[in-house]
Amino acid sequence: MRIARISGEKITKEQEQVDVNLLDSLIEKYKDKKGNLIPLLQGTQDIFGYIPREAFEKISSEAGIELSDMYGVVTFYAQFRLNPVGKHIIKVCHGTACHVQNANAITDALKELLKINDGETTEDGMFTLESVACLGCCSLAPVMMIDNDTHGKLTGGQAVKIIKNIKIKESN
Amino acid sequence: MENIKVIVGLGSCGIAAGANKVFEKIKALKEADNLKFELKKTSCIGMCYREPLVEIVDDNGSYLYGDINEKKAAELIEKHILENEPIKSYVVQTDLFETPDKDFIEDQVKITLRNCGYIDPEKIEEYEVRGGYRAIRKIAGQRISRLDVIQTVINSGLRGRGGGGFPTGLKWKFANNNKADEKYIICNADEGDPGAFMDRSVLEGDPHAVLEGMIIGAYAIEATGGVIYCRAEYPLAIKRLNIAIEQARENGYLGKNILGIDGFNFDIYIKEGAGAFVCGEETALIASVEGERGMPRKRPPFPAESGLWQKPTNINNVETLANIPWILLHGSEEYAKYGTEKSKGTKVFALAGKIKRSGLVEVPMGMSIRDVIFKLGGGIQNDKKFKAVQMGGPSGGCIPAYLADTIIDYDSVNATGAIMGSGGMVVMDETTCMIDVAKFFLDFTQKESCGKCTFCRTGTKRMLEILTRITEGKGEESDIEKLEELSYQIKDSSLCGLGQTAPNPVLTTIKYFREEYEAHIRDKKCPAKVCKQLLTYEVDPEKCTGCTVCAKNCPTDAIDGAKKEVHFIRQDDCIKCGTCYTKCKFDAIKIY
Ligand SMILES: Cc1cc2nc3c(=O)[nH]c(=O)nc-3n(C[C@H](O)[C@H](O)[C@H](O)COP(=O)(O)O)c2cc1C
Ligand code: SF4
Ligand code: SF4
Ligand code: SF4
Ligand code: FES
Ligand code: FES
Numbered sequence: 001m002r003i004a005r006i007s008g009e010k011i012t013k014e015q016e017q018v019d020v021n022l023l024d025s026l027i028e029k030y031k032d033k034k035g036n037l038i039p040l041l042q043g044t045q046d047i048f049g050y051i052p053r054e055a056f057e058k059i060s061s062e063a064g065i066e067l068s069d070m071y072g073v074v075t076f077y078a079q080f081r082l083n084p085v086g087k088h089i090i091k092v093c094h095g096t097a098c099h100v101q102n103a104n105a106i107t108d109a110l111k112e113l114l115k116i117n118d119g120e121t122t123e124d125g126m127f128t129l130e131s132v133a134c135l136g137c138c139s140l141a142p143v144m145m146i147d148n149d150t151h152g153k154l155t156g157g158q159a160v161k162i163i164k165n166i167k168i169k170e171s172n
Numbered sequence: 173m174e175n176i177k178v179i180v181g182l183g184s185c186g187i188a189a190g191a192n193k194v195f196e197k198i199k200a201l202k203e204a205d206n207l208k209f210e211l212k213k214t215s216c217i218g219m220c221y222r223e224p225l226v227e228i229v230d231d232n233g234s235y236l237y238g239d240i241n242e243k244k245a246a247e248l249i250e251k252h253i254l255e256n257e258p259i260k261s262y263v264v265q266t267d268l269f270e271t272p273d274k275d276f277i278e279d280q281v282k283i284t285l286r287n288c289g290y291i292d293p294e295k296i297e298e299y300e301v302r303g304g305y306r307a308i309r310k311i312a313g314q315r316i317s318r319l320d321v322i323q324t325v326i327n328s329g330l331r332g333r334g335g336g337g338f339p340t341g342l343k344w345k346f347a348n349n350n351k352a353d354e355k356y357i358i359c360n361a362d363e364g365d366p367g368a369f370m371d372r373s374v375l376e377g378d379p380h381a382v383l384e385g386m387i388i389g390a391y392a393i394e395a396t397g398g399v400i401y402c403r404a405e406y407p408l409a410i411k412r413l414n415i416a417i418e419q420a421r422e423n424g425y426l427g428k429n430i431l432g433i434d435g436f437n438f439d440i441y442i443k444e445g446a447g448a449f450v451c452g453e454e455t456a457l458i459a460s461v462e463g464e465r466g467m468p469r470k471r472p473p474f475p476a477e478s479g480l481w482q483k484p485t486n487i488n489n490v491e492t493l494a495n496i497p498w499i500l501l502h503g504s505e506e507y508a509k510y511g512t513e514k515s516k517g518t519k520v521f522a523l524a525g526k527i528k529r530s531g532l533v534e535v536p537m538g539m540s541i542r543d544v545i546f547k548l549g550g551g552i553q554n555d556k557k558f559k560a561v562q563m564g565g566p567s568g569g570c571i572p573a574y575l576a577d578t579i580i581d582y583d584s585v586n587a588t589g590a591i592m593g594s595g596g597m598v599v600m601d602e603t604t605c606m607i608d609v610a611k612f613f614l615d616f617t618q619k620e621s622c623g624k625c626t627f628c629r630t631g632t633k634r635m636l637e638i639l640t641r642i643t644e645g646k647g648e649e650s651d652i653e654k655l656e657e658l659s660y661q662i663k664d665s666s667l668c669g670l671g672q673t674a675p676n677p678v679l680t681t682i683k684y685f686r687e688e689y690e691a692h693i694r695d696k697k698c699p700a701k702v703c704k705q706l707l708t709y710e711v712d713p714e715k716c717t718g719c720t721v722c723a724k725n726c727p728t729d730a731i732d733g734a735k736k737e738v739h740f741i742r743q744d745d746c747i748k749c750g751t752c753y754t755k756c757k758f759d760a761i762k763i764y
Contacts, residue, residue: 034481037463038446042404076465076622078447079404096367096562096598097524099612133449133616134366135405137185138522138598139220139530148407150188 018052027062037065037073041080050081086121086128088166090146092159095134097141106142107131109156113163126170127163176209176253181225181289183216183376184408185369189223190241197242198226201249209253215377215412217289219276220531222264228252238264238273275547276529281510283518284494285534288377293412296419299380305425307500308387312431321392322348325496327504329516334360334452334489335567335593336669337515337582340496343486346476347393350484357386357395358461358480358487361402361409362445362452365565366616368596370520371490373532375402375409378494379416383440385493387425388500390438393486398440401457404447413442449566449620453668454479454487456622467622468668489594491520511537515581525562525598526553535580542576545599556601560684564593566613566620567673569680570606589680591673605702606685607692611639613677621670628671631662635678643703647693652682701763704748708764713738715760722752722761 026043030036040063044055051074060067074080092098092107107118110129114122121128137143140152144159151162180186180195195213202211217225222238226248229235235258237248244262251257264273282288291298299305311321326341347355359382363371375382386398402410417440420426430436443461450456451466458480460466479485495517499507508516515537521544524530528550535544541561545551552558560570569590571578578584585592600609618632635658638651659675666672682689691697698706711722711731716738723731723739730746733739741752753761 035461035463038443038460039463042444042446072465073463076448080446094366096365096565096596096609096612097530098367100525100598100600100604100609132405132447133364134368135184136363136369136372137188137220138367138369138524138596140185140188140223141524141530143188150184152185152188 018048018054020052020054020058022047023055023058027059031063036063037070038077040065041070041074045080049085050083084121084125086126087170088126088147089128089130090144090163091130091132091135093133093135093137093141093143093145094131095138095141097138098134098143101141103142105156106144106154106159109160110163113160126167173208173253174210175231177212177227177229178209178248178253179212179214179227179229181215181217181223181227182213183220183373184406185216185220186223186225187408191224193242194224194226194240194245197245198249201246207249207253213292213294214289215293216373216532218280218285218373218532218534219264219273219529221529222273222531225264228258230256233268234266235263235268236265237262273529275550276531276533279539279543279548280534281518281536282534283498283507283510284374284381284491284520285377285532286498287381288373288532291378293377293379294415296380296416296423299378303501304380304497305384305423307497308384308391308425309431310501311388311391312433318348318392318394321388321500324500324504325392328499328507329504329511329514330492330495330499330507331515331582332489333491333495333519333594335365335564335591337592340488340492343476343488344389344392346474347395347484347486350477352484354397354481354483355393355395356480356483356485357389357393357398358457358485359386359398359400359490359493360452360454360457360487361400361406361490362457363403363406363490363594364449364452365594365596367524367562367565367598368522368594369524370522370532370595372406372409373522374490374494374520375406376412379409379412380420381494381497382413382490383416383420383425385488385496386440387420387430387438388496389486389488389493391430391433391436393484395438395486398438399461399480400440400442401445401451401461402442403445410442410444417442448622449616450622450668450670453670456668457487458485465622467624468670470667491595512579512581514583519580519592519595521580521595521597523549523597523599526556526601526604527551527599528553537581538579540577540579541571544580544597545576549599552599552601556603558599559602559604560600560606562590562598562600562609562677563596564591564673564676565596566617567591567669567676568593569676570600570609570684571680572684575684589676589683591676603700603702605643605698605700606681606688607639607643607698608700608702610678610681611636611643614639614674617670617674621674622668625666625671627662627665628667628674631658632671632674634658635662635675639678642689642692643698644705645692645696645703647689649693651693652686652689656682704750707748707750708743709741709746709748709750709752710762710764711739711741712760712762715758717758717760719756719758721755721757725751725755727751 143152226237226240322344330340331337428437451460456466456468475485520534558573614636621628623629718736
């Protein structure tokens with residue numbers, strides 16, 4: 001059931017300000033094209049890292065798409081998020097090849113290191129931990145991707161080291 | 173030195189293995205000393221287990237070097253290029269002398285992968301030099317009719333490589349028969365099978381071959397528009413496709429009155445998937461391109477009659493399309509020379525899992541599973557025992573070691589209960605638990621079910637629950653029968669291929685590994701020692717040094733023992749989390 005994946009919007013007190021004007025050129029580009037809903041949402045997520053409530057409202061009124069249709073599509077596809085993500089997105093592969101090469105050990109080690117569950121973001125907003133099904137580098141299983149860098153032939157320990165290095169870089 | 177070429181493999185997995193650094197290193201050395209050799213890029217060479225790969229071509233021939241890092245790259249420049257002395261011990265493939273990796277190459281026949289690893293995929297000229305766009309030029313030049321093109325594809329015996337295995341020529345014929353003002357051809361590049369990467373390698377390594385296949389298809393069925401539906405997890409493939417499309421437009425292979433064929437107007441755009449396995453199914457894919465939730469719908473009408481925007485639509489897989497230009501150029505007999513009676517040609521397989529040489533191979537249909545795994549693949553990692561190979565991903569099944577002599581064609585693989593699928597082969601050894609594998613796939617299909625059909629939506633969930641409890645030692649005697657019954661009901665009452673095939677991983681593991689299910693259910697044991705809940709952790713008194721690390725880390729304080737004395741696990745309190753096993757530095761925790 002895809003419903004199992006949906007994590008609804010979390011309302012936090014200091015909801016960050018979203019500058020919806022950033023959406024103008026995107027909406028302009030896709031406004032009257034058929035089949036535009038998914039590209040609009042993908043473009044929005046590229047800008048904000050997730051799909052903020054304000055963006056829903058703006059796209060709905062300016063591109064004439066029903067809010068319910070938008071929400072239906074967003075919650076259907078695994079790609080879309082309703083909550084802000086961390087600065088770095090960690091995608092641990094749990095495809096078949098990575099599973100048989102013990103990808104669980106990587107997720108477990110990272111969960112412990114970052115003190116978050118799969119799909120969550122660390123409190124300092126630095127990391128989001130996700131699992132994906134196959135990054136296409138199965139010959140290097142188990143694999144994880146951080147932002148756009150892929151790391152292969154990992155152990156839990158090596159994965160932890162990579163994250164720690166990023167932390168060190170960030171604190172400098 | 174001017175005629176020496178140095179070529180670095182920069183596919184996704186090469187980059188992940190550090191190929192970019194190797195490329196930059198060579199580039200820096202070349203510039204520092206103003207060396208005159210030619211430095212080039214290519215994509216997946218197929219020997220992914222040897223990444224990063226660097227090929228050096230000199231007057232004597234070609235040397236493919238494997239496992240190259242920055243240090244070794246510098247050595248290659250020093251020895252091979254400056255001193256003209258190839259470093260034989262790094263060579264993984266050459267025609268000049270024998271290498272240990274020759275078995276990986278020898279039996280391969282490269283048709284789909286004809287250019288992968290040979291050309292720079294970002295340069296259309298390199299594709300053209302190797303015969304690219306010559307098939308569509310031939311069609312245009314000789315005014316070969318649409319029906320003749322379709323007949324050639326029919327005669328070649330090519331069957332869809334996306335999993336279904338439907339004859340491609342026939343599919344084109346149906347699409348051609350339906351007349352309409354607009355028609356579409358879609359390339360299915362969703363590659364959903366988690367553990368397969370054939371399509372990625374073709375898209376990254378030879379994007380123009382896919383485009384040319386689509387252009388020929390468009391000509392044959394009179395399509396007016398083309399869409400490539402590519403999964404978003406493949407950013408490099410999308411980037412290279414975009415470059416290729418742009419180049420094809422500039423060179424007149426896309427656009428209006430293509431190559432002078434009057435009225436042949438055709439263009440292609442890319443649609444990025446949004447992460448839903450079910451969108452690999454044709455009708456769901458169409459819904460997704462239209463911007464909707466990707467839910468399959470009833471067929472008929474088939475896409476060939478009413479597909480994208482209710483217009484006749486033809487959908488083909490990446491690999492299918494990459495074969496098309498070759499077939500049109502070399503003729504159907506040449507293609508049909510390879511393969512078995514009902515499965516012609518070659519097939520690309522992605523070898524992964526516990527296999528020594530994982531990577532991409534292309535072999536004629538009809539080779540045995542044993543040859544692919546043991547000859548090309550070099551056997552099992554760490555020389556463990558081969559247990560099974562998973563073919564067909566979530567729709568397929570596990571073929572046990574004793575059926576390794578099964579030949580690979582659509583019908584023989586189907587007879588085992590697995591399916592050929594798109595070409596993923598995940599190899600498993602004695603340390604893989606088959607119930608865990610079945611559970612893994614059911615977890616996948618259960619999450620990916622679109623939810624339309626009750627049995628697919630809820631039935632897979634019930635099956636997953638049963639499998640989960642079996643792996644936790646709570647299995648009941650009747651569980652196997654319950655799984656089988658649910659399987660048949662799901663197969664019978666699901667609308668699309670996802671539900672209809674979802675039980676296959678469970679059915680094949682029950683069929684071939686029933687005793688392993690029984691060991692879990694009756695004896696509460698996991699023979700492969702994977703299911704954590706079924707393991708017993710004990711301290712080996714011979715090895716324990718009394719370092720107390722395990723006791724300090726045990727979440728339930730289940731470990732007793734004084735410093736420098738042998739420790740002891742109270743089984744009643746142990747929750748089998750495995751922490752002590754990973755923490756003990758003296759290998760003193762034993763698992764039974
Ligand atoms: C659940 C499901 C997922 C599928 N995923 C893919 C896929 O990722 N790639 C693909 O080419 N075909 C996939 N298919 C098969 C396609 O529906 C279709 O048969 C194929 O793309 C047709 O191309 P072909 O005839 O060239 O094989 C999938 C089918 C189902 C039922
Ligand atoms: S079988 Fe499953 S995935 Fe296919 S339409 Fe039915 S519910 Fe959706
Ligand atoms: S960690 Fe290993 S060596 Fe140390 S006390 Fe535990 S069992 Fe003994
Ligand atoms: S397996 Fe976990 S709970 Fe059991 S003894 Fe070891 S650390 Fe403690
Ligand atoms: S299964 Fe992990 S990269 Fe393919
Ligand atoms: S050789 Fe690198 S992607 Fe295969």
